[in-house]
Amino acid sequence: MPKLAVKPLEDIAKKWVEVTPQRAPYYEAGVKAPLKDWATEAANAAPAYKSAVTQPNIDKLYAGGIKKVGTAKWQRKSIEVGVGRYGPGVTAALPDYRDGFAPYREELTKVEVPARGPRGADVNFEKVKAIGKALLAKRLALRAVS
Numbered sequence: 001m002p003k004l005a006v007k008p009l010e011d012i013a014k015k016w017v018e019v020t021p022q023r024a025p026y027y028e029a030g031v032k033a034p035l036k037d038w039a040t041e042a043a044n045a046a047p048a049y050k051s052a053v054t055q056p057n058i059d060k061l062y063a064g065g066i067k068k069v070g071t072a073k074w075q076r077k078s079i080e081v082g083v084g085r086y087g088p089g090v091t092a093a094l095p096d097y098r099d100g101f102a103p104y105r106e107e108l109t110k111v112e113v114p115a116r117g118p119r120g121a122d123v124n125f126e127k128v129k130a131i132g133k134a135l136l137a138k139r140l141a142l143r144a145v146s
Contacts, residue, residue: 107138 117123
């Protein structure tokens with residue numbers, strides 16, 4: 001039985017890097033008019049997600065994947081791609097940041113905290129605890145799905 005003929009890896013990779021960027025309009029069109037609603041499909045996948053992240057040894061598989069890739073890939077991609085996208089990404093995220101932080105800002109205005117004590121005083125930690133508890137309760141209330 002003959003073996004499958006496969007192009008050399010360098011040829012495959014070269015074609016991928018030359019052709020794929022030209023597909024950006026298809027990507028954009030798919031995002032603008034998806035075949036299925038993303039939010040509905042993602043919510044429907046919650047049981048599969050839970051099953052996946054509770055599998056035996058998932059922590060070892062997760063750690064193994066990180067170990068396999070290592071810091072070098074993360075750092076290289078962050079520098080080569082992330083740095084140029086950072087500023088425009090922050091600018092594009094302004095409405096999301098504002099809308100996402102607004103309920104927490106509102107909650108902070110309602111938190112009653114004890115007066116500040118001297119450095120290291122227990123009352124200072126109570127202040128932090130009051131803020132943390134209020135923000136956690138707000139987060140859980142906002143994330144609750146009915």
